[in-house]
Amino acid sequence: MKRIFTSYLNTFKGLSKEIWWLALITLVNRAGAMVIPFLSLYLRDDLGFSLSRVGWVMTCFGFGSLFGSWLGGILSDKLGYYKTILLSLIATGIGFLGLQFITSFWAVCIGFFALITVADMSRPAFFVALSAYSKPENKTRSLTLIRLAINLGFSAGPALGGIIIASIGYFGLFLADGITCILAGLLLIQTLNPKKAKETDQEKMIENPLAPHKDRLYVIFLIALALFGVVFVQYFSTVPVYYKEVRLLTESQIGLLLGMNGLMIFLFEMPLIAFMEAKNWNHISNVIGGLVLTGLSFGFFYFSGWNGVLILGMAVATLGEMIAFPFGNAFALRRAKLGRQGAYMGLYSMSFSLAHIFGHNSGMQLVDRLGYKSTWAIMAAITVVALLLLIYVKRNKDFSKI
CATH class of the missing domain: 1.20.1250.20 (MFS general substrate transporter like domains)
Incomplete structure (x- = not known):
């Protein structure tokens, strides 16, 4: 121990x-x-x-x-x-x-x-x-x-x-x-x-910095991340309602499931990131892996009967979050070396603001009109679109090794 x-x-x-x-x-x-x-x-x-x-x-x-x-x-x-x-x-x-x-x-x-x-x-x-x-x-x-x-x-x-x-x-x-x-x-x-305070980053910004909205790969990356955000925020809007209405969980049980997310991050995220960094995998590949896990987590909702499967679903979704978000942040920071860092990171933050503006409401509207199972299928389709965009970014000749 x-x-x-x-x-x-x-x-x-x-x-x-x-x-x-x-x-x-x-x-x-x-x-x-x-x-x-x-x-x-x-x-x-x-x-x-x-x-x-x-x-x-x-x-x-x-x-x-x-x-x-x-x-x-x-x-x-x-x-x-x-x-x-x-x-x-x-x-x-x-x-x-x-x-x-x-x-x-x-x-x-x-x-x-x-x-x-x-x-x-x-x-x-x-x-x-x-x-x-x-x-x-x-x-x-x-x-x-x-x-x-x-x-x-x-x-x-x-x-x-x-x-x-x-x-x-x-x-x-x-x-x-x-x-x-x-x-x-x-x-x-x-x-x-x-x-x-002493700044420790000795990397130099390039001359004639590029505006983030003109960085095509970065914009595509942020679109993929916004789509990922739309999928992920369902765990804090439609999913708790699903837990209560379909799985008949109590508020305290729902609270424990949601609290499991924070506990896993506290215990495992730093060792996980240190392990993955030691493997020297590129950041976009890691983000892709995290997105795949989060998307797959919605598949657990199709297993009826045993509610323990919901714990597995939350664990898989949290694992995806722990991988995708830190490496997505890191990619954005490295890409920001091409231009004005503040503007780059502002655009990065905006992608998640958009996910919150549209993700919660769209999820609720889909559930209301189509039901939960169809909503989970649509979330899977959004995940696939985000994956295709990230694969394009990774394979692009301008990607290098970031």
Whole structure:
């Protein structure tokens, strides 16, 4: 057991201290994001919005994420990643503190659009910072550490949020979110101020940088990733409903299944990524493998009777996620060396915003009109399209070895 634990810890060796600080800032920020998991309940129960109005607020939320990712990419290139992250954290903290006083429908729509815009400005900037503080050979593991911090934060956030709601009400969530965002900003000032932090990436950007939308292979790659996102987000929208309506699972059982995703990532993602990097497989091949696993996981839903098969399905889907996302991130960072990093990573973040905007709603509409089995078949077809696009990227002569 001691040898296994030591081996696990060794997968974290070699990462710069700045990456560890970045992970801690991410953990504090994500753990404080307590309003988000309870947003629909807050709008429904506390503000009394109809389901239709809740849907429109969530749509504004999604478009705010899309716009924020684009804007953050531009600001990262213009102002630098440090100022962009700091501006985002402080502005988001102030936004959360103020948003609790807005109650009218249109004001809430505009307020959440603005809040998520400034919150998600930091997403591409975090990617650029991560690239700056990582040696080229450590980028994928650095990305995995950040994902670990995100998952730990998202695991702790809802648990703390539930306690706060039960104790002092929803306004406590806004207060906690605002304070933690500002604390994350102060931690950033103390640890990653350019005057104190040392960049370790010695790779040079090329002259006459290429705009990401003109990088044909990169755009095709992002389309494939957005399609993958549409498939994957079903595990957080249509699949839980399927668990309850078709498999007759209780809310606690559904929670345990979804929690299994975060637990697997916490325990196995870093050793898995370290193992795969040692094999020196190229990034796109790994993304293809992850996408195949996630697509195959929907096949488990066709096995009726024994609900234990759902555990296997979640395990396969999570394994696909653990492989596809870190190596997809790493490919995007390396491709960004062709041009403006902020703009490249902004476009990368936007691909997942699009998946959230269209994936949840389209999945629900398909289930409503065609049923679950037909929806799973359509998800499999989308997976195949994404695979074909990734295979094209991999085989293209401009692909090289990234």
